[in-house]
Amino acid sequence: MTITEVSKKYDMSQDTLRYYERIGLIPPVNRTKSGIRDYTEESCAWIELAKCMRSAGIPIEPLIEYCVLTQQGDTTIAARKDLLTEERKKLLKKMDDTKKTLDRLNYKIDRYEKAEITGVLSWDE
Secondary structure, eight states, X not given: OOHHHHHHHXXXXXXXXXXXXXXXXXXXXXXXXXXXXXXXXHHHHXXXXXXXXXXXXXXXXXXXXXXXXXXXXXXXXXXXXXXHHHHHHHHHHHHHHHHHHHHHHHHXXXXXXXXXXXXXXXXXX
């Protein structure tokens, strides 16, 4: 696939795709004889992973480290697992914090909805 096709498929700019490759977030993409990027299924799998992880808020640095470790082969399996486990722990904490914020927002909205009906808003929090 060309960079234009991949850009459309994953709704990412071509600049972002080039950037991800340049910084090592995805492994180097194969090139045609004329130097045009030729994305394979494997390249696309890396893009899907990067997009998924980034959309969850996982920082670029650990993802680059994961990519580097993967390219080093099976001797890095434990390190890759540890890295992903640590990122999962951070993501679970973030989800818990988000849930607490959502609960607080729901509480506040509920108070305002009741106040709209009764005409009274109590300021207990």
